[in-house]
Amino acid sequence: MKPAIDMRKVERKLGDRQMAFDFSRPRGSITAILGPSGSGKSTLLNLIAGFLAPDRGQVLIDGTDVSHLPPGERGVSMVFQDNNLFAHLDIATNIGLGLDPALKLDGTQKDRVAASLERVGLAGYEKRLPGTLSGGERQRVALARAFARARPVLLLDEPFDGLGPGLAADMISLMLEIRADVDATVMMVTHDPREAESAADQVLFIDQGRIAADGPMSGFFERSDLPALSAYLRGRPEA
């Protein structure tokens, strides 16, 4: 079977840092992207999403080279830490945009908006404005949109940061359910090891623009062969 995400010797220079990524992920996998700040975690997501073009190499999604496709045509949904919803548009519109970017929704699409809200436990919120929702509810709407879009790849950029541990755990289980419903492949940037452990089955550890480790989640934090990892988890000895 073709990998769902296939980064083939992708290189990109940002400022004076050379980033290089080469890995693939099977369909349905959930990968936590870990690493110190500034190591290139978000750059990796931006390369997959199409916000950044690679200098060299190819990005393949479900076997198709999408390197030259705009973000909207890559089959990707994305949830950011903040501002996932347009604050001046109501919830139904915010989700509807995910189904038809020109917002010409037919009856079945409207039903899907309602169903997606119900899926995340916010039935009846269609006419509310994002500002009247709590931070956790807003992130649930963002997940509802990803659910309604049902794209093969779901990118999460520290989406549960700042929600508090209990709420973040709820959101992770919701995300896992949605992932299973739409059979998506998930790449998730986080800086919380516990979050990574509870959500992901695989890890990419990024350090200085490169993949320092690529392996299964279980037992990853016990590894002692990675100086960058122990520095990341426990602080550098000399610091």
Place this chain on the structure above:
Amino acid sequence: MTTAHLTRAEARAAGFGGVAAIALVGLGIAVPVAALLVLGADTPPDFSVDAYLWRITRFTLWQAALSTALSILFAIPLARALARRPRFPGRIWILRLFAVPLGLPPLVAALGLLSVWGNNGFINRMLGEIFGTAPLSIYGLSGILIAHVFFNLPLAARLMLMGLERQPQEYWKNAAILGMGGWTVFRLIEWPAVARPAAGAAGLVFMLCVTSFTLVLILGGGPGATTLEVAIFQALRFDFDPPRAIWLAVIQIVLTSLALLLLRLIGGEDERSQLLAIGNDRLDATGRLGKSLDIVLIAAGAAFVFAPMAATLVSGLSADFSRLIFRPALWQAIATSLGIAASAAVLSILVALLLIRARFAAPDRPTAGKLAVDTLAGATGSLVLLVPPVVMGAGWFLLLRGGRSSMLAPLAIIVTINAMMALPFVMRVLETAYRAVLNRNGRLALSLGVTGWNRIRRVDLPALARPLRAALAFAMALSLGDLGAIALFGNEDLATLPWLLYQSMGSYRTTDAAGLALILGVLCVTLMIIADRSPAETRENRR
């Protein structure tokens, strides 16, 4: 402010200062207005001038409405193009260029516009090559509109660009990942972001155009294209018809009151932010056609704003400076202008500081008196918008019966009028800064016992150095470029640079005029550069 940042003695002193400042502003504005109203009540309306008043009023409103509509209409696509192209080389220079008209003397701009759009101007020569005639006349309504758009399009575009750049980066990323097209992005994201600043800008532009004097004086003229301001000036200086001037002034005050009310209703809080050299990355704006259209729009906007300035520079440099600098009148005018500008700027800043301090001194136990001072001090800043310089001048002119008997009174009046003109801008610059300083240092100073004069000298003023410099430079630029006040009182003994320039234009000494315009323009633009809170050169790399 919830907690006191001033001691009780300081608060009392600040209160007295505020009362003094309000009294001073009152003297500057209320006296001439009262004079106009009293004299107006004594003068029964002459029904033979009724049609004339009506026509002038109608034209004033009509040109202001058209100017506003055109400025805003062109500013929307221009601001959008600038927002969609956040990193092309030279972007920062275009943003800086767009800040220049705000401080450019209208007279200088009018001269530049004449050499670009006038009968022998660049545009008409080009059109003449094609069509055989010069099809465009800059005199009359079309000229007034071009000039008003020249001044206000960049202002409106900057305000709207701020609105667009306040939108979070994720909006544009979302638009890209959801595959929203250009029109949908405009309808659902850009237009809602631009609508509020557009409404605020429209109110401001309308206000400025209703009270526009110099541009209409130079480019309008004739009974068909005269505004109230210009008609007041003509009534006093050419026809010596005080009753007519009084009626015109009263109508003008009514109009500005209504406009200001409108501005209050639609404006709301104006949030100003800094424009940065590099804007937000626009991951949604990738279409090739859209990109080319953006470049064309930006180039056209920049050319429209830059051409008159370049023309002023070119024709100014060809002036006979060797002769010009030996005219004693020039040096006298420069000295007078700088003297007036410096005095007006200092007066304006002093009044503003007193008003601002009084506003901050009214916290914990507000008495009726304190509340009144607070309200009045807050209103004073915009009160001066009600009474445009020519109207203020007209009141004093009538009170002093032309003011020819002495030199000092007209000088004092010009300084006062110029100071009042600058007051809203000075207040805006200083109030935010002072608030920040008090919030940051207020309680620390109290706890250290650094209070009273020591605090003003050691803490407040040094912390305010930058905004004070900006306010001083901007107020000076405004005063230096003003023709409104001097137009009523100017004569061979009392001449400022704009007055001298106006005289040269009137007597068709065009090369002298070009040279004077260059000197005046360079002075004002230099001051503006000092004052400009210019776009920061860099921004941290946000990804």
